Amino acid sequence: MTTPTPPRYAGLDGLRAIAVLLVVVYHLFPTWFVQSGFVGVDVFFVISGFLITSLLLREHRETGRIGLRAFWTRRARRLLPALALLVTVCSTAAWLVGGDVLVGLGRQVLGAATFSYNWLAISDGASYFSGAEPEVFRNLWSLAVEEQFYVLWPLLLPLLLLLPGRRRRAALAALLAAGSAAWAVGLMSTGATLTRAYYGTDTHAFGLLLGVALAVWRFGRAAPRPSIGGVGPVWGLVVGVAALGALTVVASLVGGETAYPLVPLAASALTALIIAVAVPVGSWFGRALDIAPLRWIGARSYGIYLWHWPVVVLLAAAVTGSFAEESIPIGVGIAAALVTLAVSAASYRWLEQPIRQRGFAGALRALRGRFGADPVRRFGAITAVTVGALVIGGTTAAVAAAPRETSSEAAVQAGIDALAEASASPTPAPTDVSPTPTATDAVTPAPSTSTPPPRDGRPQPPAPTTVDGSRISAIGDSVMLASAPGLLAKRPGIQIDAEVSRSMWAGIGVAQSWAGAGALREYVVVGLGTNGPVDADELQSLYDALGPGHSLVLVNAFAPRDWIPGVNEQLAAFAASHPGVVAADWSSAIAPHLDLLAGDQIHPGPTGGSVYADTVAAAVDGIENQRAQVRYEVELIQWATERALAPSAS
Numbered sequence: 001m002t003t004p005t006p007p008r009y010a011g012l013d014g015l016r017a018i019a020v021l022l023v024v025v026y027h028l029f030p031t032w033f034v035q036s037g038f039v040g041v042d043v044f045f046v047i048s049g050f051l052i053t054s055l056l057l058r059e060h061r062e063t064g065r066i067g068l069r070a071f072w073t074r075r076a077r078r079l080l081p082a083l084a085l086l087v088t089v090c091s092t093a094a095w096l097v098g099g100d101v102l103v104g105l106g107r108q109v110l111g112a113a114t115f116s117y118n119w120l121a122i123s124d125g126a127s128y129f130s131g132a133e134p135e136v137f138r139n140l141w142s143l144a145v146e147e148q149f150y151v152l153w154p155l156l157l158p159l160l161l162l163l164p165g166r167r168r169r170a171a172l173a174a175l176l177a178a179g180s181a182a183w184a185v186g187l188m189s190t191g192a193t194l195t196r197a198y199y200g201t202d203t204h205a206f207g208l209l210l211g212v213a214l215a216v217w218r219f220g221r222a223a224p225r226p227s228i229g230g231v232g233p234v235w236g237l238v239v240g241v242a243a244l245g246a247l248t249v250v251a252s253l254v255g256g257e258t259a260y261p262l263v264p265l266a267a268s269a270l271t272a273l274i275i276a277v278a279v280p281v282g283s284w285f286g287r288a289l290d291i292a293p294l295r296w297i298g299a300r301s302y303g304i305y306l307w308h309w310p311v312v313v314l315l316a317a318a319v320t321g322s323f324a325e326e327s328i329p330i331g332v333g334i335a336a337a338l339v340t341l342a343v344s345a346a347s348y349r350w351l352e353q354p355i356r357q358r359g360f361a362g363a364l365r366a367l368r369g370r371f372g373a374d375p376v377r378r379f380g381a382i383t384a385v386t387v388g389a390l391v392i393g394g395t396t397a398a399v400a401a402a403p404r405e406t407s408s409e410a411a412v413q414a415g416i417d418a419l420a421e422a423s424a425s426p427t428p429a430p431t432d433v434s435p436t437p438t439a440t441d442a443v444t445p446a447p448s449t450s451t452p453p454p455r456d457g458r459p460q461p462p463a464p465t466t467v468d469g470s471r472i473s474a475i476g477d478s479v480m481l482a483s484a485p486g487l488l489a490k491r492p493g494i495q496i497d498a499e500v501s502r503s504m505w506a507g508i509g510v511a512q513s514w515a516g517a518g519a520l521r522e523y524v525v526v527g528l529g530t531n532g533p534v535d536a537d538e539l540q541s542l543y544d545a546l547g548p549g550h551s552l553v554l555v556n557a558f559a560p561r562d563w564i565p566g567v568n569e570q571l572a573a574f575a576a577s578h579p580g581v582v583a584a585d586w587s588s589a590i591a592p593h594l595d596l597l598a599g600d601q602i603h604p605g606p607t608g609g610s611v612y613a614d615t616v617a618a619a620v621d622g623i624e625n626q627r628a629q630v631r632y633e634v635e636l637i638q639w640a641t642e643r644a645l646a647p648s649a650s
Contacts, residue, residue: 009054011278012047014289015271015296015592018244019043020301022251024308024340027139030332031352031562036253038128039267041142042207043247044305046271048146049211052201056157057219069153076149079143081355082347087112087137088308092394096400100599101134101317102402108137109399115147118199127195134323134406134599139309145201149208152265170190170217177209177268184261192577198260207268214272218279233284236277240285243273303344303352311343312336320579322599327560408482411605412500415484419496422488459635462628467620469493473520474520475510476527476555477502479586479603479612483527486609490617495521504528504538511545520550523620527555527586529567530602539574543581551580553610553619558587559602584619586612 019040056066087109094101107124111117118141126135163169184203187196197203205580247270253263277287297304316323316332355363370381405413469491474480480487481498488494497510507528514520524546528534539554546552554575556568568587575583589611594601596608604612 009051009279010283010286011289012051012275013301014291014294015047015274015278015298016044016301017294017297018247019047020297020304023139023305024337026251027309027325028328028336028378029330030328033252035251036263039247039251039264042267043271044142044301045146045204045207046211046214046268046275048149049208050215050272050275051211052150052153053157053212053215054219056154057215057452060157060161061219066154066157072150074368075147076328077356077359078352079147079302079507081351082306083112083140083349085351086306086310088388088391088395090136090314091390091398093310093314095394095398097314097318098401099317099321100406100408101136101313102398103406104135105402106323106399108135108140109255109395111144112137112140115144115151117141118201119144120539122196122199125195127193128198134313136310136313139305141199143306145204146208148201149205153208153212166217166219170213171214173195173209173213177206177213180204180206180209181261181265184321185356188260189490194260199452203261204264206265207271210268211275212274214275218276232280233282234611236280237284237288239276240283240288243270243277243339246270247274247350284559285365300344300348303347304340307339307344307347308336308503311339315339317599321595322601324560324601327601351386378583396599406599407494408600410605411482411598412478414606415481415498415609418485418488418500419481421494444489457639459549459632459639462625464506465621465624467523467624472523472525472620473514474498474527474616475507475524476508476525477530479530479557479559480527480555481606482598482603483609483612485606486613487616490610490613491620492624495519498527502528502530503531504534504542508542511542515545515547520546522549522550523553523623525553525555525584525616525620527557527616529557529564529571530559530561533563534567534570536570536574539570543574543578551582551620551623552578553582553584553616553623555584555619556587558590579622582619582623589615 007560022034022037022040022043024037025032025034026040056071059071091105091109094105097512101235104124104126107120108117111120117137121135121138122142126138128138128141160172163172180203184197184200186199187203188194242555245266250263250267250270253259277283278289280286312328312333313323315336316328319332320329354366358366367381367384370377372378373381469488470493472491473495474487474497476496476498478498478500480496481500482498484498487496497514499506507526511524511526543552554571556571557564564587572583575581590596590604590608593608593611596611597604
């Protein structure tokens with residue numbers, strides 16, 4: 001039986017190029033305008049649903065059946081060679097780079113090999129939108145969704161064909177697409193994570209199903225109608241350009257992932273509209289999308305999509321020693337783009353196309369034939385086999401060497417362990433809290449015990465003092481948690497409540513709880529702001545929660561996040577405008593020492609934690625010494641006044 005030749009539709013290569021460019025710019029240049037460029041994946045989903053369904057329907061019409069083995073063989077030839085090359089080469093590179101890029105590599109390789117990457121990522125708690133996790137093969141989640149579609153859809157399509165009429169079939173597919181999106185909303189409303197809804201095949205199938213609906217609707221016509229000249233091509237061009245412009249707007253939305261699934265659903269609907277006006281015979285819009293540069297990129301879009309993310313992760317880790325998606329250096333992004341284009345073009349020419357044309361067996365026979373050919377071909381064959389053996393060995397070594405946790409996770413866990421150990425040991429009782437004196441208070445001079453007072457009773461300048469840890473309460477996020485060993489060493493007995501992903505509002509609740517129980521100590525250190533913006537109302541609520549008799553130290557933030565400068569400005573302004581509040585400048589203290597941070601450039605290691613503790617201690621001691629200086633100046637004024645008013649000795 002002759003396998004039907006896959007149809008070629010105008011404009012789809014160009015649309016593939018646009019889709020992959022959106023994703024690549026989103027990942028490689030995260031500060032550019034494409035803030036929701038991940039919707040390029042949804043464009044791919046709609047194209048795949050449309051093309052695969054069109055191919056299967058065409059085969060069913062021409063032969064009366066669907067050849068499952070032939071279909072799956074074609075899919076394997078198309079997908080597996082490039083995927084195998086990517087996984088083995090990049091795993092070996094990760095082994096050479098080492099560090100955080102190796103974490104979870106075994107699970108990632110398993111997911112790639114079994115078409116289950118998305119579900120394994122969900123079970124492991126991985127996140128597509130976490131820019132600080134150097135997950136080398138994160139982008140393979142979408143390939144897993146498509147592969148699952150390729151396996152299941154040929155089996156399910158005959159059930160759809162039992163329904164009479166293309167309108168009913170298309171309506172059912174569209175209804176299933178809506179059901180997938182509604183299921184995502186329902187899951188998240190009951191507490192499911194964004195990762196579960198985004199990665200899940202069931203909750204992210206709406207793009208594929210919209211493509212199915214479009215293919216069923218279009219293929220059910222008696223024959224495609226040409227639209228050359230007249231109103232048809234003009235109308236299609238206008239609609240297509242408008243839909244493409246709207247897709248660009250959707251891709252530029254800031255924080256679009258927080259509106260899941262609305263943003264990807266909008267992108268999928270626009271993609272279906274673009275395909276509908278591009279593929280008719282004679283479509284001007286389809287020809288416009290088929291310009292040579294876009295067709296070239298579109299033909300290689302699969303390889304470009306596969307390679308771009310692992311390349312930028314590995315390059316960033318090799319060049320900077322860490323990976324943080326929000327702060328990828330522009331040079332690294334450009335280098336990753338060039339490497340991606342070169343490698344994907346080479347893979348397309350010398351690996352993917354030969355196997356698609358000859359099959360696995362034919363490509364293997366051709367490779368064996370090169371061993372008996374001229375020296376140049378023989379050398380090429382030997383080189384290919386040698387490189388293959390090396391990257392397979394490198395993949396094995398990488399999986400075996402992969403650590404169980406990232407450096408940031410290890411830093412946070414060290415803090416958790418330190419707090420647990422401290423809570424199990426007896427700690428000094430906190431001193432009584434007394435109202436904080438100010439320059440206007442009547443202060444009783446404290447007698448100096450360091451040096452005897454002079455004979456004329458003149459007060460002596462205070463010596464620098466250190467605040468005991470039993471007088472300090474600290475509330476913070478994972479940065480403070482990672483710094484807990486340093487804080488406990490610098491100020492034994494300090495009271496610490498720190499938690500991963502804690503916001504300022506959550507910290508206010510802790511302060512209110514401690515204050516209500518009378519457990520809040522004289523100095524309150526708050527290290528929050530890493531996990532989101534902070535506003536003046538939140539800070540005022542925190543200030544009010546402390547009540548009188550407490551001094552507040554606000555530790556500013558350091559992280560590759562776009563809200564950090566605003567947070568630090570807000571903290572500094574609040575400290576400058578409120579008595580008894582100071583800012584501890586952790587950002588300036590750690591900025592020259594990024595090597596003391598974990599791979600995410602956020603959480604301090606042991607030495608970085610000591611820098612954090614020193615910063616906090618200096619701020620607290622500064623308040624204490626400033627108070628002592630105020631007392632000294634008041635005493636000095638009192639002494640001078642008394643001397644001036646005293647009668648002269650006769």
